[in-house]
Amino acid sequence: MAAIAMKLSDPAVARAQATTESPLVKWLLIAVAIAFLAVMLLIPVFAVFAEALRKGWQAYFSAFAEPDAWSAIQLTLTVAAIAVPANLVFGVAASWAIAKFEFRGKQVLLTLIDLPFSVSPVISGLIYVLIFGLQGWLGPWLNEHDIKIIFAVPGIVLATIFVTFPFVARELIPLMQAQGTEEEEAALVLGASGWQTFWHVTLPNIKWGLLYGVILCNARAMGEFGAVSVVSGHIRGMTNTLPLHVEILYNEYNFVAAFSVASLLALLALVTLVLKTSLEWKTRRELQELSPEQVQP
Amino acid sequence: MKFLLYRRSVIPGFNLALGFTLLYVGLIVLIPLSAAFIKTASLTWPVFLETVTTPRVMASYRLSFGASFLAALINTVFGFIVAWVLVRYSFPGKRIIDALVDLPFALPTAVAGIALTAVYAPNGWLGQYLVPLGIKVAFTPLGVLVALTFIGLPFVVRTIQPVLQDFEREAEEAAASLGATRWQTFFRVILPDILPATVTGFALAFARALGEYGSVIFIAGNVPLVSEITPLLIISKLEQYDYVGATAIAVVMLSVSFVLLLIINALQAWAQRRDSKA
Numbered sequence: 001m002a003a004i005a006m007k008l009s010d011p012a013v014a015r016a017q018a019t020t021e022s023p024l025v026k027w028l029l030i031a032v033a034i035a036f037l038a039v040m041l042l043i044p045v046f047a048v049f050a051e052a053l054r055k056g057w058q059a060y061f062s063a064f065a066e067p068d069a070w071s072a073i074q075l076t077l078t079v080a081a082i083a084v085p086a087n088l089v090f091g092v093a094a095s096w097a098i099a100k101f102e103f104r105g106k107q108v109l110l111t112l113i114d115l116p117f118s119v120s121p122v123i124s125g126l127i128y129v130l131i132f133g134l135q136g137w138l139g140p141w142l143n144e145h146d147i148k149i150i151f152a153v154p155g156i157v158l159a160t161i162f163v164t165f166p167f168v169a170r171e172l173i174p175l176m177q178a179q180g181t182e183e184e185e186a187a188l189v190l191g192a193s194g195w196q197t198f199w200h201v202t203l204p205n206i207k208w209g210l211l212y213g214v215i216l217c218n219a220r221a222m223g224e225f226g227a228v229s230v231v232s233g234h235i236r237g238m239t240n241t242l243p244l245h246v247e248i249l250y251n252e253y254n255f256v257a258a259f260s261v262a263s264l265l266a267l268l269a270l271v272t273l274v275l276k277t278s279l280e281w282k283t284r285r286e287l288q289e290l291s292p293e294q295v296q297p
Numbered sequence: 298m299k300f301l302l303y304r305r306s307v308i309p310g311f312n313l314a315l316g317f318t319l320l321y322v323g324l325i326v327l328i329p330l331s332a333a334f335i336k337t338a339s340l341t342w343p344v345f346l347e348t349v350t351t352p353r354v355m356a357s358y359r360l361s362f363g364a365s366f367l368a369a370l371i372n373t374v375f376g377f378i379v380a381w382v383l384v385r386y387s388f389p390g391k392r393i394i395d396a397l398v399d400l401p402f403a404l405p406t407a408v409a410g411i412a413l414t415a416v417y418a419p420n421g422w423l424g425q426y427l428v429p430l431g432i433k434v435a436f437t438p439l440g441v442l443v444a445l446t447f448i449g450l451p452f453v454v455r456t457i458q459p460v461l462q463d464f465e466r467e468a469e470e471a472a473a474s475l476g477a478t479r480w481q482t483f484f485r486v487i488l489p490d491i492l493p494a495t496v497t498g499f500a501l502a503f504a505r506a507l508g509e510y511g512s513v514i515f516i517a518g519n520v521p522l523v524s525e526i527t528p529l530l531i532i533s534k535l536e537q538y539d540y541v542g543a544t545a546i547a548v549v550m551l552s553v554s555f556v557l558l559l560i561i562n563a564l565q566a567w568a569q570r571r572d573s574k575a
Contacts, residue, residue, distance in 0.1 A: 020385075021479055022479075026386055029378055029381065029382050029386075030382050030386055030388055032375070032378055033375070033378050033379040033381075033382040033383075033394075034394065036375045036378070036379065037379065037394060037397060037398070039423070040446065040447055040450060041397055041398075041400050041401070041447075041450070042397070043416055043422055043423065044409065044412035044413050044415075044416055044447070045400065045404075045412065046422075047412045047415045047416045047421070047422055048408060048411075048412045048415075050422075051415050089317075090317070090318065090321045093313075093314045093317045093318050093321075094314070094318040094321075094322075096310060096314040097311060097314035097315040097318050100306070100308050100310075100311075101303060101304070101306055101308070101311050101315075102303060102304040102306075103303030103304070103311075103315070104303065109318070109319075109322070111558065111562065112322050112326060112327070113322065114558065115326055115330070115558070116326065117505075118504055118508075118554040118555070118557060118558045118561075119330075119508065119551065119554055120507070120508025120509070120510065120528050120547075120550055120554070121406075121508065121509075121510050121511070121528075122508070122510050122528040122529075122531050122532055122547075123333070123508065123528075123531070123547045123550060123551060126333065126531065126535065126543060126544065126547050127329035127330055127332050127333050127547075128329055129535070129540075130329070130332040130333060130336055130540070130544065131328070131329055131332050133540075135540055136332075137332065158325075161325055162325055162326065162329070165321075165325060165326075181306075181308060184308050185307060185308065188307055188308065188309075193309075194308075194309035194310050197308075197309075198310070216402070216403075219402075219403050222405070223403075223404070223405025223406065223407075223408070224405070225405060225406045225407040225510065225511035226406065226510035226511050226528065229510075229511075229532070230532065230535065242405075243405050243406070243407040243408070243511070244407075246407050246408065246411065247407055250411050250515065255415075258411060259411065259415070262405075262407070262408040262411055262412070265404075265405045265407075265408045266404065266408055266412075268405075269400065269403040269404040269405065269408070270403075272403040273396055273397070273399055273400060273403050274396070276396075276399065276403070277395075277396040277399075
């Protein structure tokens with residue numbers, strides 16, 4: 001009793017003992033967490049690079065010397081170059097409308113924007129086949145005019161746009177909502193036009209959130225597999241993106257080549273993670289700076 | 298009472314921004330999605346029900362839903378531990394591990410698929426130890442479970458982390474000063490506050506796992522009636538030009554997805570209310 005009384009009489013010790021677990025529990029939990037993440041995340045990532053280099057650096061680079069690999073890289077870059085800017089414009093427009101104005105049906109719009117996240121990638125591709133495929137709504141008309149959408153690049157672009165368009169919007173909407181409308185209103189009062197306000201007031205405020213959304217959007221656009229798999233037709237050298245190329249190589253039991261190409265995508269993922277984390281710190285700081293001044297409506 | 302469709306504002310660009318947004322959403326999302334429902338509407342109810350309840354389709358539902366549920370459960374338990382450890386403790390490498398949690402978000406699903414298969418195949422890094430023990434992961438439903446756990450991992454962690462971060466330690470101290478043991482404090486003070494976020498994380502992981510395709514098809518056996526997930530079944534039907542059948546199953550999945558979306562929105566609203574109460 002006396003010993004406990006003596007221990008608890010030291011406030012720092014008492015507080016620490018009351019609100020933390022025993023060191024045994026603490027380190028056990030840390031061990032469990034690290035073990036779980038190591039098994040689930042680290043080992044698969046290492047496996048990609050280990051398998052890619054299994055037959056040495058020569059074999060690794062020869063996987064990229066193939067013309068099919070190059071057209072896959074080109075196609076992936078093209079698709080991302082179209083989908084990401086399109087979704088960027090959409091994201092800015094949507095968050096401008098949602099964050100700066102009051103109107104009915106906002107929640108419905110927000111739910112609609114979130115929809116692609118809840119739809120299976122396979123279904124995301126299927127719905128475009130239903131419209132643009134040979135048996136689809138526009139199929140016969142497209143066939144007459146010799147316009148290929150499904151089993152060609154436009155279909156891949158469309159499916160990728162569908163799957164990735166929420167990313168920029170979801171990043172910008174809370175950010176712009178937190179920033180409110182005061183700065184824009186002040187600019188307008190001082191005589192700025194709408195576009196001037198946007199370029200010189202809004203854009204600098206949202207630039208980190210924008211970049212963050214673009215990075216996520218890009219990572220998903222380059223890595224999308226299910227939706228593109230349905231609309232692409234898997235035509236080698238023409239409608240295979242990098243992920244599809246990986247699948248083809250893997251199914252041909254060309255494991256080293258498959259993992260070599262996959263390692264390129266894994267590197268992209270790791271770069272995305274690094275950029276994402278550093279931007280997260282930036283936006284977190286920005287949001288923190290705003291909250292003391294923000295007035296709750 | 299005046300029914301305002303929208304409040305007039307001095308800020309310009311409303312019509313342009315909203316118009317463009319609605320056009321984009323309509324063309325990219327609404328019209329294509331409605332195509333699935335309209336196509337299925339051409340079926341009569343009995344035919345539709347028959348198409349979506351064949352033994353093969355039912356087996357795929359069992360696998361997809363069952364594995365997704367279990368995977369989300371595993372992620373909830375371990376994700377909670379990971380979130381707790383990241384928020385409450387400091388240890389070497391914590392920043393790197395925190396960043397790493399987002400890996401399943403960033404990694405293309407096909408890469409994840411072949412990587413997991415390589416790891417759990419009989420001659421794989423982990424498979425070589427598991428198979429002699431009789432635990433076959435690759436090309437079995439267990440493999441599906443592992444893949445879906447991988448894919449849902451960040452959802453629980455990232456949903457719980459901010460809530461845990463904002464949790465007021467004073468409540469814990471109050472409980473301790475009133476004589477609660479650490480376990481009691483955890484179960485009666487901390488957990489109820491984190492519960493909405495935990496359940497939301499579970500629902501998000503579940504919803505994501507349900508539709509997952511790329512990371513699963515490499516490690517699953519893809520044997521009909523045994524290890525075939527519903528998205529794969531849809532693709533099989535597409536390859537056989539059975540558009541109607543594929544769309545019917547897709548409509549079932551879409552309906553489930555929409556219900557889940559509504560549930561998740563409700564859960565997030567519940568979590569918000571909890572947050573504002575505190």
